[in-house]
Amino acid sequence: MRIYRKLLVFFGKFKIKCKYTDWLVYFYTDSARKGGGQEMGKRFEGRTAFVTGGSRGIGKAIVKKFAEEGANVAFIDLNEEALSGTSAELNDSGFSIYSKMADVTDKEQVENAVRETVETFGSVDILVNNAGVIRDNLFFKMTDSDWQTVMDVHLKGSFIAARAVQKYMVERNYGRIINISSTSALGNRGQANYSAAKAGLQGFTKTLAIELGKYGITANSVAPGFIETEMTRETASRIGISFEELINVSLKQIPVGRSGKPEDIAHAAAFFADEQSSFVNGQVLYVSGGPKN
Numbered sequence: 001m002r003i004y005r006k007l008l009v010f011f012g013k014f015k016i017k018c019k020y021t022d023w024l025v026y027f028y029t030d031s032a033r034k035g036g037g038q039e040m041g042k043r044f045e046g047r048t049a050f051v052t053g054g055s056r057g058i059g060k061a062i063v064k065k066f067a068e069e070g071a072n073v074a075f076i077d078l079n080e081e082a083l084s085g086t087s088a089e090l091n092d093s094g095f096s097i098y099s100k101m102a103d104v105t106d107k108e109q110v111e112n113a114v115r116e117t118v119e120t121f122g123s124v125d126i127l128v129n130n131a132g133v134i135r136d137n138l139f140f141k142m143t144d145s146d147w148q149t150v151m152d153v154h155l156k157g158s159f160i161a162a163r164a165v166q167k168y169m170v171e172r173n174y175g176r177i178i179n180i181s182s183t184s185a186l187g188n189r190g191q192a193n194y195s196a197a198k199a200g201l202q203g204f205t206k207t208l209a210i211e212l213g214k215y216g217i218t219a220n221s222v223a224p225g226f227i228e229t230e231m232t233r234e235t236a237s238r239i240g241i242s243f244e245e246l247i248n249v250s251l252k253q254i255p256v257g258r259s260g261k262p263e264d265i266a267h268a269a270a271f272f273a274d275e276q277s278s279f280v281n282g283q284v285l286y287v288s289g290g291p292k293n
């Protein structure tokens with residue numbers, strides 16, 4: 001079966017389009033059209049998930065989780081290297097994917113990606129607003145640019161993507177919107193910008209839940225604690241300690257005695273995305289190994 005899928009991918013359509021400054025990677029295989037990577041009885045079979053920042057870290061784990069559980073998966077990212085690596089990896093496994101370089105803060109790029117996703121797979125049923133950046137600094141040193149960049153990527157980006165998918169979701173009377181917040185929403189030293197954005201996302205989530213619920217669309221939020229990704233690795237290097245040291249410091253505050261992995265967040269996102277979670281709406285699920293010790 002696996003070899004058969006690989007052959008499908010190999011002989012399938014494989015397009016790489018390059019347009020001046022807009023470098024886009026577009027993988028669409030015959031296996032995608034035929035639903036390759038899907039097997040009977042998988043809970044997201046026939047569904048299409050759209051994940052922002054889906055090339056690495058938490059986003060990649062979410063993309064893989066949905067693909068493994070039968071969904072067609074579309075993901076966008078700004079990280080070109082991670083995008084092509086993850087696209088090739090998933091394509092090789094025979095999953096149905098669409099991937100594209102796109103900036104969540106750019107309305108046209110996001111709307112085009114969502115439209116192409118619907119053209120490719122027929123619908124967009126699940127959105128995960130995951131793309132994120134940090135620009136940490138103590139409040140008195142924080143620049144206008146540190147503030148604005150974080151607001152734009154997390155808040156404006158989630159707004160643009162949610163608005164882009166909702167019209168397709170409303171048409172089909174079905175949708176699952178999942179916004180990735182953070183325990184930093186409760187306050188975190190050096191993250192005045194990020195904590196405000198992540199708290200803002202929770203309010204955004206609850207309002208979408210109220211407005212879109214009657215169309216069969218739920219909106220929920222996953223708020224991760226410390227998760228081992230490139231983002232936290234960068235934090236370690238910014239404060240001048242090794243990643244292992246940062247993990248050890250964080251462990252002291254985590255009741256379950258281990259740090260989080262991207263798969264922990266993917267599991268929570270899949271719970272909200274499940275068709276059977278239709279009565280779970282406007283919630284924030286902290287996935288952090290417990291309240292801080």
Ligand code: NAP
Nearest residue numbers: 053057058077078079103104130131132182224227229231
């Ligand atoms: P990550 O490893 O840095 O991955 C984030 C991805 O988003 C990167 O590929 C990044 O591309 C992409 N991205 C950034 N800005 C974008 C934009 N404007 N448009 C499209 N893609 C963009 O981060 P992560 O740790 O997996 O975090 C994923 C989400 O979880 C974020 O929202 C983060 O705030 C949240 N979170 C993470 C943790 C944690 O401990 N890791 C905890 C709580 C919440 P570039 O590489 O080009 O920037």
